Each structure stands twice: as C-alpha cells, then as structure tokens.
Amino acid sequence: MTRLTLPVVLRLLTIGGIVLVLGVVFAVAAGWLPPHRLTPGAIVDALEAHDGRHPGFRRAHAKGLCIAGSFASNGNGASLSKARVFARTDSPVIGRFSTGGGQPYAPDGRLAFRSLALSLTQANGEQWRMALDDTPIFPVATPQAFFDFLRATSPDPKTGKPDPARIDAYMADHPETRAFLRWQQQSPLSTSFANETFYSINAFRFIDDTSKTWMVRWSFEPETPFEAIDKATLGAQPANFLFDDVIARLARGPLRWRLIVTIAEPGDPTDDATVVWPANRNRIDVGTLVIDRAMIEENGACRNITFDPLILPSGIAPSDDPLLPARSGVYASSLARRDGEHGKPSALAENPQARRAQP
Numbered sequence: 272m273t274r275l276t277l278p279v280v281l282r283l284l285t286i287g288g289i290v291l292v293l294g295v296v297f298a299v300a301a302g303w304l305p306p307h308r309l310t311p312g313a314i315v316d317a318l319e320a321h322d323g324r325h326p327g328f329r330r331a332h333a334k335g336l337c338i339a340g341s342f343a344s345n346g347n348g349a350s351l352s353k354a355r356v357f358a359r360t361d362s363p364v365i366g367r368f369s370t371g372g373g374q375p376y377a378p379d380g381r382l383a384f385r386s387l388a389l390s391l392t393q394a395n396g397e398q399w400r401m402a403l404d405d406t407p408i409f410p411v412a413t414p415q416a417f418f419d420f421l422r423a424t425s426p427d428p429k430t431g432k433p434d435p436a437r438i439d440a441y442m443a444d445h446p447e448t449r450a451f452l453r454w455q456q457q458s459p460l461s462t463s464f465a466n467e468t469f470y471s472i473n474a475f476r477f478i479d480d481t482s483k484t485w486m487v488r489w490s491f492e493p494e495t496p497f498e499a500i501d502k503a504t505l506g507a508q509p510a511n512f513l514f515d516d517v518i519a520r521l522a523r524g525p526l527r528w529r530l531i532v533t534i535a536e537p538g539d540p541t542d543d544a545t546v547v548w549p550a551n552r553n554r555i556d557v558g559t560l561v562i563d564r565a566m567i568e569e570n571g572a573c574r575n576i577t578f579d580p581l582i583l584p585s586g587i588a589p590s591d592d593p594l595l596p597a598r599s600g601v602y603a604s605s606l607a608r609r610d611g612e613h614g615k616p617s618a619l620a621e622n623p624q625a626r627r628a629q630p
C-alpha cells in the first residue's frame with residue numbers, strides 16, 4: 272500500500288486538480304454551467320412545455336406544407352455577394368410554408384407568424400437556407416429573452432393557463448416584446464400566403480468579389496397584390512384556410528416574389544432583431560422566386576431537414592446577431608427529436624390537390 276507522504280499527497284492533489292479543471296471545461300462546453308447554461312435542448316424543452324409534445328412534428332412552426340420552384344437571379348446581387356446564386360442564372364428551390372407555434376393542427380385564423388422557409392441550391396452544390404417570418408422584426412433580441420418569454424407565457428400546471436403575473440413581470444423587463452405585440456395587433460394582415468411579404472429579420476453579411484462586406488437584411492415581396500383580411504373574421508375562418516388557399520392558387524399557376532436586399536448604413540443595428548432599420552435604406556431587387564408546386568409534408572422534401580439560417584454559401588455569412596447561432600442549435604435539436612418519431616398525419620394530409628402533387 273502507498274503511504275500518504277507529502278509528495279504523494281501533492282501528486283494526488285495535482286491529478287485531482289487537473290481532473291476538476293477538465294470537468295469544468297467540459298461542463299461549460301456542454302452548456303451545463305454558466306456562462307452557456309441555456310442549451311438548445313433547454314429551449315426545445317421550453318417549446319414543448321409551451322405547446323405540448325407532438326411526436327414527429329417540428330417543435331416550432333409545426334403546421335406546414337412543402338413547396339418547390341426556382342429562383343431566377345437578375346444579376347444585380349453579384350455586386351454585393353460572390354455567392355453563385357446571384358449570377359444571372361436559375362437555382363432550384365425547395366421550401367415550406369408554415370404558421371408559428373408548436374401545435375400541428377392549430378387553426379390558421381390566429382395572430383401567429385406566417386412563414387416561408389427556403390433552400391436554394393447553387394450550381395456548385397452549395398445551399399442557401401433561410402426561414403423567414405411575415406414581420407420585419409422579432410419580439411426578442413436574445414436567446415435568453417426567447418426562453419424567458421416562452422416560460423412566462425406557458426400554461427401554469429395548476430390552472431392550465433398562463434399566469435398573468437408572470438407575463439407582466441416579463442413585459443416589465445422587455446419593452447421591446449410589448450412594442451412588437453402592439454405593432455402586430457395594429458398592422459394589417461394579408462388574406463393569403465400568396466400576397467404576404469416575408470423577412471429575414473436577422474442581419475447577415477454579404478461578401479463581394481473584392482472581399483468587401485455589406486451588412487444586409489432581405490425580404491421576399493409578393494407580385495400578387497396585397498389585400499388585407501378583416502381581423503375580426505379570423506376566428507370564423509376554416510381551420511386550414513391559409514394552406515388550402517395557397518394549394519388552390521398553385522393548382523392554377525405559379526406564384527412569384529421579388530427578392531429585395533436592404534443595405535445597412537453605419538450605425539444600423541445588426542445584432543438586434545427587435546429594431547427596424549430606417550425606411551430610406553438602399554434596396555436592391557436581385558431576382559424572382561417562383562413557387563409552382565405544393566406537397567403535403569408526408570410526400571415533400573421539406574420534412575426531414577431544417578431550414579437552418581447558418582447553412583450559407585460562400586459569399587454570405589452571419590452577422591453578430593446572437594439569435595443566429597441559437598437558431599442553428601435549436602433547429603438541430605428539434606430535428607433530432609422529431610426524426611424517427613412516429614407522428615400522426617399532417618393537418619393538410621387530406622387535401623386532395625396537395626396529396627397528388629409530386630416532389
């Protein structure tokens with residue numbers, strides 16, 4: 272047996288110290304300790320607590336429809352980014368229309384995000400994925416605020432309803448969320464996915480051939496003229512009215528959106544998705560998105576991928592917005608949970624026009 276002499280004790284303390292330091296390093300890296308305590312998995316747990324667990328479905332934007340088409344670049348984007356998608360060429364697109372929230376059968380007549388997700392494939396195989404909402408700004412600026420907002424608005428297990436005191440406490444600390452909700456209540460809402468504008472919300476960097484960087488946001492603006500829905504009628508609309516409408520429109524012909532890139536000026540915030548940039552910023556029309564097919568998720572290519580906003584071609588890079596890396600991790604965690612789960616049919620599974628459509 273080894274005797275506990277001073278050198279032996281010192282050696283044991285050194286080994287123990289190294290093990291402890293390594294343990295702390297691993298724990299921090301894995302997000303178990305501050306400063307990264309908020310893990311993607313914890314955010315997905317909070318999404319499930321908020322909207323219930325629905326096996327096989329996305330943990331946010333659970334209700335959706337696969338779509339496909341192409342992006343026709345007009346060449347204007349090549350002055351901002353060397354991404355091949357901006358050469359004067361067409362790129363194939365797959366995508367997804369969705370509504371916000373984690374409930375896959377929620378009625379469409381709600382004040383929730385209406386969203387468009389896209390994956391553009393360049394000739395060299397690189398992809399540009401994105402997930403866009405119908406609002407130019409987001410209710411929160413940081414992943415922590417997203418998590419706190421979810422927790423504050425989740426049903427209280429005792430009453431089955433959100434606790435107004437928790438919501439008030441959250442709002443007192445987050446005037447930006449209150450401002451977003453007020454804006455959402457007041458702004459006109461379109462009648463259809465087809466006449467909706469979809470926004471990147473987060474800022475990104477475009478890098479041109481000379482390595483010059485442009486800070487940008489972008490939006491897809493519909494060629495179908497805007498028409499406002501009477502919000503008072505929302506609750507009386509059929510459960511799938513938005514999706515059934517876009518499926519019927521696509522059966523009659525393609526739908527088109529212009530891709531508009533907005534260029535920031537010095538001082539415009541690139542790390543805060545709750546702040547809109549001034550309206551007079553330079554806007555460049557870089558091409559047309561043409562969507563010509565819709566398929567239920569069971570048949571389409573959109574189901575088993577994520578529209579991770581950090582899957583970017585060379586020439587497009589993330590900004591300093593803290594939401595972007597969080598989104599990337601959380602989308603992967605949501606996919607890891609839903610992939611392989613056996614779920615019920617999607618809400619649109621019985622729509623005959625979307626069932627028939629081929630990927």
Ligand code: HEM
Nearest residue numbers: 329331332367386388402403404417471472577602605606
């Ligand atoms: C920290 C902030 C955010 C979190 C935690 C979050 C979380 C999620 C999750 C878990 C999904 C489902 C992923 C999947 O299983 O494929 C999702 C989808 C989506 N998110 Fe976010 N999100 C955030 C911010 C945003 C922002 C800023 C936007 C808009 C620019 C956005 C737009 C979307 C859209 C459109 C989808 C649906 C994509 C699809 O159809 O697959 N999200 N989000």
